[in-house]
Amino acid sequence: MLQIIYFGCFCITLLVLLFLLAYGRTVSVDIVLLSVVIAVSNGGFFALSKASNLEEAILANNITYGIGLFSPILVLLVICNICRIAFPNILKAVLIGVQILIYFCVCTTGHLTIFYQSIELHFGEAGSYVTKTYGPVHDLYLLSVLVYTASGIVVVIYALNKRTALVSRRNLDMILFTDILTVGLYLLERLLHLKYEMMPLVSTFSIIIISSIVIRVYFFSVYYNQNMFEDEIIKNGYIMFDKNLRYMGANNTARQLYPELNSWELEKKIPGNGGRFNTFLRQSLMKYVQEGKIEATKGKTYEYKGELYCYDIGVLLRKGSSIRGYYIKVSNLTDVLR
Structure with missing residues (x-):
């Protein structure tokens, strides 16, 4: 039964990896690498449970260490991306290099005693397993896991x-x-x-949760869709919503034009307590959504404190024609018309 569970976890993580790859450049390399590490390691757990001799068990056990060695730092990088905290590439390379060196030590199992002093293979009803000193x-290795967590x-x-997340x-x-x-279960x-090992179950659960969150970030975030707006990202304001009209983020220009955005909660419905957005944009957005349009509205204007603003409302589409969300683009036309 346990072998079936391990194999199921391996297959699920492969599907998650394919799902992430289907988004192409929309997602970062960190989350893709994380899914690769977990998928390969889950395959190692399955192979370990099927091992028939010590050599096979050692090889499979070495593969399983991908989760413990590389998942913590990759999760940290994913968190930094989501929180908009820069992680220097040089530091990233050094830290990953240290993890690779530790992994080389793992691979000395059976030859040196620097990582394992001893390892023995046993056969149980649920499959093969090893005991280690x-x-x-x-x-x-344990210290690195705790530090990254x-x-x-x-x-x-x-x-x-x-409020940078x-x-x-x-x-x-x-x-x-x-x-x-994941770390707590490992220590337990x-x-x-x-x-x-119960690690395949927890790691599979983790990659599903993290991937679902990260996909939303990279799809709706203005900061990860700059190629969509090209050089206009600085001079124009952009506000993003999902298909249920929950607020998904805005760029700095939009926050300056509509200061109330700074207090809005992400992934929550639009507050109805005043502000420039509710005064000038909300009614048009609601009407656009109710009409079910795909084509963006162009050239709607309003005036505020002697300044003339133009805004467009459009949809964010999946690959195909299904609506994933909405965006509002706002431009200040005052200087253009002078």
């Missing part, structure tokens, strides 16, 4: 305080929860010396 480098918590707290607090909490759950397994 850990070496000194394993402590460094703690760093993710710090980044989320900072982003919530500075591209997703709601609920979604940030969900990503953080899956990260802490080591503490209780469990025979069989």
Whole structure:
């Protein structure tokens, strides 16, 4: 039964990977790499449960360490992207390089005692499993897991305080929860010396949750759709909504034009308590949605404090014709007409 579960987790993570690849350049390389790492590692867990000799078990066990070594730093990078916190490429390369060196130590299992002092293969009713005595480098591996998890918590707290996140607090909490759950389960397994790994189940659950959140970020965020708006992203304001008219974000220009956007909660319905947006844009947006149009409205104007503004309303489409959301583009025409 456990082997079937491992194989199912492997297949599910492969489907998640294909789903992410279908979005092409819409998603970042970090989330794609995370799904690759989890898929390959889940395959390793399945292979370990089917191992018939120690050599096969060691090889499969080495593959499973992809989750522990590379998932924590990749999750941290995903969190930094979502929270709009720059992560220097040089630092990224150094940290990943350290993880690769630790992985090389994992691959010495059976030859050196720096990662495992000993490893034995056992056969149980649910499949094959190994018991291990850990070496000194394993402590460094555990330290890296804890450091990256703690760093993710710090980044989320900072982003919530500075309101830099591209997703709601609920979604940030969900990503953080899956990260802490994965690490917590791993530490619990080591503490209780469990025979069989539950990591494939948790990691599969985690990649599904994280991928669903990240896809929404990269689809609706103005910051990740700059190629759609080209050089107009700076001089024009853009406000994004999903198909249920929940607020999904805006660029800095839009926040300056409509200061109330700074207090709006992401992924929540448009507040109805005044403000320039409700005064000048809300009614037109509602009418556009009710009419079910696909073509963008062009050239609607309004005047505010002697300034003339023009706005367009359009749809965000999936590949095909189904509506994924809406955008509003606002331009200041005052200087153009002078």
